[in-house]
Amino acid sequence: MTTANCTEIIAQSGIQFGTSGARGLNDGFTAQVCQAFMVAMIAQLKPRYGFSGVVVGMDNRPSSPKIAQYCVSALHALGVTVQFAGVLPTPALALCAQRSKRAAVMVTGSHIPFDRNGLKFYHPYGEIDKADEAAIVACQAVPSPINIQPLPDPDHKISAPYLSRMLDVFPADLCVGKTIGVYQHTSAGRDLYVAVLEALGAKVICLGRSSEFVPIDTEAVSEQDKSLALQWTREHHLDLLFSTDGDGDRPMIADHSGHWLRGDILGLLCAKALDIEALSVPLNCNTSLELCGEFKQVRRTRIGSPYVIEQLIHLADIYPTVAGFEANGGFLLGTDIMINGKVIERLPTRDALLPLLAILYLVKQRGTTLAQLTRQYAMRYTASDRLQGVTRASSDSLLATLQTQPQRLADVLKCDCVPSVASTLDGVRFLLDDDCVVHLRQSGNAPELRCYTEASSQQQAGELVRTLLGALAQQLSTPAPGS
Template identity: 40%
Template sequence: MAAKFGTSGLRGLADDLSDVVVRRYVSVFIDAFPHSGVMVVGRDLRASSPRIMDAVVAAASSEGMQVLDCGVLPTPALAFECAALGAPGVMVTGSHIPADRNGLKFYTRDGEFTKADEDVLLRRVSEGRTSSGKREGRVTACDALERYAARYRDFFSEGALSGRRIGVWQHSSAAREVLPEILRALGAEVISLAPSDNFVAVDTEAIAGGVRDRLVDWAAAHRLAAIVSTDGDADRPLLADEAGAVVPGDILGPITARLLGARHLVTTVSANTMVEAMNHFESISRCRIGSPYVIEVMEEKIASGIAGVLGYEPNGGVLLGFEAQAGGRVLAPLMTRDAVLPIVAVLVAASQSTVSELVSSLPQRRTATDRLEDVPPEVSAAIVADVLSGQPDLLPAELGKIRAIDTLDGARLTMENGVILTIRPSGNAPELRCYVEAQNADIAVGVLADMMARLAKIVADCRK
């Protein structure tokens, strides 16, 4: 199966991202988009990433580019460096998807790759166009990670997390070194948890039961105020409270927005409607799932003169579209999904209480999500079509009738009893995803378990 663009970035099996394929995409990228002769590159900790990054560097160097090699770092750190330099970049990462997969995430000198940019690149690749490759560039080291850490050390007040004992689940996150460094700089006592030499695929929208049990055990064993982590490339946060209970990403986003003084929010159609019930923000816009769509709406608002725009997704990633200010300190915009910002912001917001108390003070709408892996896209699409057509036995009878349907991204169903279901194919991997929103977490988890069992049976029947 050939690599292809998903919700965000070029993705595929690591073997599909051969050196030839990588060099073709990178060479065309350099030829098709403006630059000043400099390109920033970085990678995550997957086993296949060093080889793929070598191919990226070789392609860029052969086009005469000065390649700034950032090594292992979070995707938002690479994006921050690209923005500071006005330079394009390529991040080698499969983000949260399984270890046998990988990808390339492109940044133009104007920011994150848009869907229109993807169309340009794909057309040029399909036409067989490449750059000349006649000149040999040079490769130099880049200290982007330090500048990214300073971004948060300099904005949040010194001692903001003093007295807090924070666990950091390091696993194979690209932020496993820099995140503890930032937290310590803000006064927290950091407990390192379970670093791994093998890549761990952490999907912050579908935390497995075994992981949730570990979080609970860690919280009790180490007497922690919170546990934090990220997905593989650190653009999606994971935060659990003092009892080890995971705080969903679509709660982290509004807390972050409120702390930073955001006035206008952009989020996806699948995000918790709690944010509307907060009655705190001037406007809330919804779009399709994926950071390119969030960015598109954010840019439209900013271009029209709207100030204080912030975006977030149910995976917890936050996109800052304005210059936040606090105590004379400034946090520059970063229009790409970031995990460190919501982690630090929520911990600071809870510094005078507990994370659970902060969350319980918000309107009581809660979400739960999960996924079925290795589901072919055509099977997922057929299931979504059956849901929309009213196929019997797909939905639990206790939810009542469907009150409203939204097809902006998959099937989003508002049920008679107030539960909201979203079923959609993943844009990044062969997965079928289900999102449930309900009056409280217990109901959401219960409905999700029922839905996942139903969907699993349907998928199994399709395989017979």
């Protein structure tokens, strides 16, 4: 019989909270560790939020059913009412928790590598914050041994409110006359998206469905996925190509030319379509948000949805319509809004489907194309990629060196002037002499060094990423992106 408390069990597992949820290696999510998380969630969060039960969902990763089984068994052992949703998008699970006044646990590693997974936690008012995370990992309760029970049959009706939230608001002819490709891979919402688009009149072409898990990263789109988008749009004469990451909370949208749009530009267009007044966005989002002059306030945060949500709450006390988004494209609605004379209720967690439909709505309203809208609002251009297999210790050492010796960055990028440090709020953000931006930080979800750039052209932004990560890969003895 174990005498270790939740804090000790979680710490020994190596699983940590990152930018969104607890993440770690698959092997770290043992029955005891999952139980410790469930015990801590109930002990620390139920008194604060008063939820009546817990709904559990998962993505399509091979490790997810076993982790979900451990979580459900642990919750049953605590006497908690549990509903199992099966595979569904994270925002659909969050909406279910919000409407039913329950908590939710999503088993998902989102976009991170195949050998990892994670847990996302929700209370009835949205995604948990950093204070909640700290409370969970500080829980001193000692779990008792439990019997692992088989997973119950999933209740597929749990996704219905998520679909009706869109279908009840947007015009029934929104997509009439459009051919839309859905890159399905192993996205948790791959069948739901087809159903929604067909219900709104689109001709849908299903593409790239896979039985082997595909870890799509919407901030570092692979060369293969770039080629597939070009191929599919030409082959099927697509007006638009849509996909998401593994758990369906980050969108990927390509226009009719087959070029994937940056997530922060998708967020900007979605905010315009919804008449949003104030935005909460991370540091690495495109400064076109400020330059376009169409929002009353743009509040910048550290990278990670909990930080964005924290500022959403403050902004909602000031402005009637508030939203947030991240450079990965995930859109968070901080207030109820009106579309077509009908209300879309707030959902303060990342969503991939709302940006798609809102942008289609804006295209239809303006009588234009997605490519034309992008050219209108993209005044600056961003790019991003990452080096995988970089430990936090290596990242910390590298960033400390570059911060104190920025001449090294100038040498790599062949700058005439030494870059200045613009921010250390999250990693180190450098301003170059031509107003370009280079931002380096350690991922909060995986052993990866992330690089974000901003420039006056897409080519320049991309070249900055490739040059810098290529040089850093040699220093860190890490394979460069695409190698």
